[in-house]
Amino acid sequence: MEKTIAGKAVAVNEEGYLTNFAQWEPRVGSEIAKEANIDLSPRHWEVINYLQGEFKNESPLSIRKIGKSGVVDIKEFYQLFPNAPLKTSSKIAGIPKPASCI
Amino acid sequence: MKKLIILGAGTSGTMMANHLQHHLKNSEWSIDIIDEREEHHYQPGYLFLPFDIYTPEDIIKNIKDFIPKGVNLIQGKIDKINHNENMISMADGSKNEYDILIIATGAKIAPEEVEGMKGSEWQKSVFDFYTFEGALALRNKLREWEGGRLLVHITEMPIKCPVAPLEFAFLADSFFNHKTMRDKVEITFVTPLSGAFTKPKATEALEHLLNEKDINIESDFAIESVDNENKKIIDYGGREIPFDLLVTIPTNKGDEVIARSGIGDELNFIPTDKATLQSKAQKNIFVIGDASNLPASKAGSVAHFEAEILTENILNFISGKPLNETFDGHANCFIETGNGKALLIDFNYTHEPVEGTFPFPGIGPLRLLKETRMNHMGKLAFRWIYWNMLLKGTHLPFVSSQMQESGKHFD
Numbered sequence: 001m002e003k004t005i006a007g008k009a010v011a012v013n014e015e016g017y018l019t020n021f022a023q024w025e026p027r028v029g030s031e032i033a034k035e036a037n038i039d040l041s042p043r044h045w046e047v048i049n050y051l052q053g054e055f056k057n058e059s060p061l062s063i064r065k066i067g068k069s070g071v072v073d074i075k076e077f078y079q080l081f082p083n084a085p086l087k088t089s090s091k092i093a094g095i096p097k098p099a100s101c102i
Numbered sequence: 103m104k105k106l107i108i109l110g111a112g113t114s115g116t117m118m119a120n121h122l123q124h125h126l127k128n129s130e131w132s133i134d135i136i137d138e139r140e141e142h143h144y145q146p147g148y149l150f151l152p153f154d155i156y157t158p159e160d161i162i163k164n165i166k167d168f169i170p171k172g173v174n175l176i177q178g179k180i181d182k183i184n185h186n187e188n189m190i191s192m193a194d195g196s197k198n199e200y201d202i203l204i205i206a207t208g209a210k211i212a213p214e215e216v217e218g219m220k221g222s223e224w225q226k227s228v229f230d231f232y233t234f235e236g237a238l239a240l241r242n243k244l245r246e247w248e249g250g251r252l253l254v255h256i257t258e259m260p261i262k263c264p265v266a267p268l269e270f271a272f273l274a275d276s277f278f279n280h281k282t283m284r285d286k287v288e289i290t291f292v293t294p295l296s297g298a299f300t301k302p303k304a305t306e307a308l309e310h311l312l313n314e315k316d317i318n319i320e321s322d323f324a325i326e327s328v329d330n331e332n333k334k335i336i337d338y339g340g341r342e343i344p345f346d347l348l349v350t351i352p353t354n355k356g357d358e359v360i361a362r363s364g365i366g367d368e369l370n371f372i373p374t375d376k377a378t379l380q381s382k383a384q385k386n387i388f389v390i391g392d393a394s395n396l397p398a399s400k401a402g403s404v405a406h407f408e409a410e411i412l413t414e415n416i417l418n419f420i421s422g423k424p425l426n427e428t429f430d431g432h433a434n435c436f437i438e439t440g441n442g443k444a445l446l447i448d449f450n451y452t453h454e455p456v457e458g459t460f461p462f463p464g465i466g467p468l469r470l471l472k473e474t475r476m477n478h479m480g481k482l483a484f485r486w487i488y489w490n491m492l493l494k495g496t497h498l499p500f501v502s503s504q505m506q507e508s509g510k511h512f513d
Contacts, residue, residue: 060397063294063324063338064258064353068368074326078338084322087296 006031017090017097021055024094033092036081040092044080047072048093055095061086062098104131106416107190107200109180109359111137113145113493114391114405115206116168120495121413123170126420134198136176136190139165143234144488146402149266149438151237152244153277158234160485168493183363185384202386202416205372207359209262209392209400211236213352216257218328228328228348231270232262240349244277249286250346255335256293257325259300260371261354262392262400265447267291268298268308269438270349275315276440290318292335292343297321301454304447307471311439354400356393371395376451377427379412386419388412397451398431406492407432407503413495432505434460436481444477446470450505456512461500463509470510 003012006027011019016032018024029048033040040048050071054061063086067074081088086098106122108115119135126133147161169175179193183203190198211232213219219228229243230236254271261267271291278284291298291312298308298319312319326338334344356370365383366372373382374394381387390412391405398404408429415425431451436444446468447455459466468477491498 060395062258065368074324074338083339084296087322 015091015097018094019096021052021094029092029094032094036088036092038081038088038092041080043072043076044089044092047077047080047089051089051093051095055093060098061090104201105199106131106133106202106204107198108133108135108204108206109137109183109190110206110208110357110391110393111135111139111142111165111169111175112206112208112391113402114208114393114409115204116142116493117406117409117495118204118206118390118412119173120168120170120493121409122416123172124495125413125417128172133173134176134200135169135173136178136180136192136198137165138177138179140177141165142168142493144485146263146266146488147485148231148234148237149269149273151234152231152240152270153273154241154245155273158238162234163489170494180359181362182359183365183387185363185365185387188386200386202419203384203388204412204416205360205381205387205389205393206391207357207393209354209356209371211352212355213350215353215355216325216327218330219257219350219352221328221330223328223330223333223348227333227346228330228350230350230352232266232351232354243347247347249278249283251288251290251344252347253335253343253345253349254289254291255323255325255348255350256295257351257353258294260400261351263435264300264399264401265435265437267293267351268312271317272311272315272440273438274349275317279441288318289316290320290343292320292323294324295321301449303457304455304471307445308437311473315440354392360393367395375427376431377429378415378425379408379429380415380419380425388416388419396429396431399433399435401433401435402488402492403434404432406498407434409495410497410503428504430504432503434501436477436484438478438481439473442478443473443475444481445473446477446480448505448510453505453507453510453512456510458510460509461506463506465509 010023077085142163142165144161147156150156181191181193225239229240256267278287297305299305323337327336334342336342356366360366360370372389374389376396379388381389390408392400411429418425434448438444449455458470460468
C-alpha cells in the first residue's frame with residue numbers, strides 16, 4: 001500500500017516498513033522516528049547508516065551483530081531505540097523487517 | 103587420483119558421502135569423511151527424550167554404520183581448514199589435501215554467550231534440550247518436578263529447527279495434562295521474535311494453538327542475563343521474567359573450527375551462495391546444512407533437499423559446467439502439537455507456510471498447517487525414514503527438492 005510520509009508518497013507493507021528502499025529519504029526516516037516518539041540525534045543516524053550499509057551488502061542483521069559491530073553496544077542500542085530496537089531502527093532506516101528469523 | 107573431503111559425519115555429511123559414493127568414479131576420486139565423534143544422534147529425537155516418549159537407544163547409533171563402503175572415515179579432531187592451500191590440518195599434526203571440500207560441521211549451542219546461563223542453576227533449574235546430555239537431564243528433572251512457572255525460551259535466532267521450542271511447549275502442556283498436574287504449571291513461551299513464529303500465516307495458526315492450550319507468550323524479549331539467585335531472566339530493555347524451570351534454547355553457533363579457519367561470520371556460520379551452496383571463500387569449497395549462513399531453516403529436511411542439489415553441483419563443478427542455481431530454501435517440518443497430533447509446514451525462501459495438502463495436491467494425505475493425527479504419524483514415521491532412507495541418500499518418493507506451489511492455498 002501507499003502512504004504519504006513527510007510529504008512523500010512511499011510504498012509500505014501492513015506493518016509500516018518501506019517496501020522500496022529507493023524511496024527512502026532522511027526526512028522520511030525522521031518522520032517515522034517521530035511516530036515512534038524518537039528524536040533522531042547524530043548517534044541515531046550513525047546506527048541508521050550502518051544498518052543501511054549492511055542491508056545493501058545483503059548481510060542479515062541481528063541484535064548480536066549490531067552489538068559486535070563497533071558502532072553501538074546493545075545497551076545503547078536499546079536506549080536509542082527503546083523496546084524493540086532492531087525493528088524500530090529498521091523501520092526508520094527504510095529497510096525490511098529483519099528476517100534473521102526463519 | 104583426486105580427493106574429495108567431507109568435514110562432519112552428521113546428517114548432511116553422511117548424506118553427501120552416500121550420494122557421492124554413487125556418483126563419483128572410484129578409479130578417479132577418493133572420498134574422506136572426517137568426524138571426531140563415535141555416535142550418530144537422531145537430533146529430532148532430543149525433543150521427545152525429556153517427555154519419556156523416546157529412549158536414548160531410539161536416537162543413538164554408531165557413526166560408522168552409515169558411512170558407505172568405499173568412503174574413508176577418519177575419526178579425529180580437525181584443527182584448521184587452510185583454504186588457501188586446499189589442506190586440512192588435524193589436531194594430531196597430520197595434514198590432508200583435497201581437490202574439493204564439503205563443509206558439514208553443523209551448529210551447536212553456546213550457553214556461555216549469555217551471562218549467567220551456564221551458572222549455578224545450570225541443569226538444576228536451567229536446562230537445554232538441544233544436546234543429548236541436556237535432554238536427558240531435563241527428562242530426569244521433569245519426572246520429579248512438582249510444578250511452578252515453566253519458561254520455554256529462545257535466546258536469539260537463528261537456531262536449529264526453529265519450531266522445536268514451540269513443540270516443546272505444546273508437548274509440555276500435553277505431558278502435564280497426562281500427569282494431571284497441568285493446573286500446577288504455568289507455561290510461558292519467551293521469544294526474541296514479535297510472535298510465535300517468523301512467517302505471518304504460521305504465526306497466526308500457532309498463536310491460536312498456544313492460546314487454546316493456555317500457554318502465555320512473551321515476545322520481543324532479547325535476553326541479557328540469567329539471574330541464578332533470584333531465578334529470573336532479564337532482557338536488555340530491563341524486562342524481567344521469573345521462572346521455576348527455565349528450558350532455554352541458547353545461542354546457536356557454527357563449529358569452532360570455522361572460527362579457527364577464519365571463514366565464518368560472527369556466529370561461525372559460513373557465507374555461502376544461497377542458490378548453489380558454493381562457499382564465498384573458495385570455488386572448490388561447498389557448504390551444506392547448519393554450517394552455512396543461508397537464510398533457510400537449520401533443519402534435516404533442508405539438508406536433505408540441499409544434498410540432492412549439491413550432488414548435482416559437485417558433478418557440474420568437476421566437469422567444468424556452470425553450477426545450478428536451484429536451491430530455493432525448501433523446508434518441510436512437522437510440528438508436534440501434543441495429544442497425538444501434529445501440524446505440517448512446507449515452505450521456501452519466498453513462499454511462507456500456508457494451508458493445503460501434501461505431497462499430492464488436493465489429496466494429501468497430509469494436511470498443511472492443520473492439526474491432524476495423520477501428521478503426527480508422519481512425524482513418528484520420520485525416525486525410520488531418517489535411519490533407513492534419508493542418511494543413505496535415497497530419494498524420498500513424491501517429495502521434490504524444490505518446493506511445489508500446487509496444492510497450496512496462497513492468497
